[in-house]
Amino acid sequence: MKRSTAKTYNSSAPEETAGIARRLAKGLSPGSVVALVGPLGSGKTVFVKGMAEALGLPAATATSPTFSIINEYEGDPPLYHIDLYRLEHAEEIAELGLHEYFDAAGIVAVEWAERASGLLPEGTITVTLERTGGGGRKITVSRT
Numbered sequence: 001m002k003r004s005t006a007k008t009y010n011s012s013a014p015e016e017t018a019g020i021a022r023r024l025a026k027g028l029s030p031g032s033v034v035a036l037v038g039p040l041g042s043g044k045t046v047f048v049k050g051m052a053e054a055l056g057l058p059a060a061t062a063t064s065p066t067f068s069i070i071n072e073y074e075g076d077p078p079l080y081h082i083d084l085y086r087l088e089h090a091e092e093i094a095e096l097g098l099h100e101y102f103d104a105a106g107i108v109a110v111e112w113a114e115r116a117s118g119l120l121p122e123g124t125i126t127v128t129l130e131r132t133g134g135g136g137r138k139i140t141v142s143r144t
């Protein structure tokens with residue numbers, strides 16, 4: 001039987017969201033995949049920045065680049081930052097060969113991960129971000 005666990009956090013500021021991400025990232029190991037789900041502006045990239053910091057990469061590392069879909073940040077382990085925002089068609093996503101990143105010895109963070117839901121490996125950690133009032137975010141971390 002599959003066990004699934006979920007934890008919920010409330011963040012009231014970007015720095016708090018990054019802190020939740022830093023704590024999560026410290027428990028990851030090469031091959032971990034983090035699927036980020038939430039609407040535009042919900043804090044997915046802020047979360048990846050926090051992950052990058054925890055992995056010893058500069059805080060400015062993770063950005064929302066206008067054109068690139070996959071960014072590789074050299075670290076030990078490396079961080080693969082994938083943003084599927086510009087890819088709406090399943091065929092385009094299938095052609096990316098995401099499994100090569102999932103199988104590599106790095107940590108993978110995927111924004112708009114629901115677009116690749118059928119491709120995510122078993123053990124993926126899903127982080128869902130929802131806006132609450134003001135600058136609030138409800139962040140749910142679930143492991144299946």
Ligand SMILES: Nc1ncnc2c1ncn2[C@@H]1O[C@H](COP(=O)(O)OP(=O)(O)O)[C@@H](O)[C@H]1O
Nearest residue numbers: 011012013014017040041042043044045046135
């Ligand atoms: N609690 C919070 N957590 C994360 N981001 C927040 C929060 N409150 C306000 N923000 C702002 O929301 C925006 C989130 O942007 P971003 O991380 O790029 O979103 P996404 O990648 O989901 O589109 C940033 O401008 C950030 O400063």
Ligand SMILES: [Mg+2]
Nearest residue numbers: 044045064111
């Ligand atoms: Mg983003």
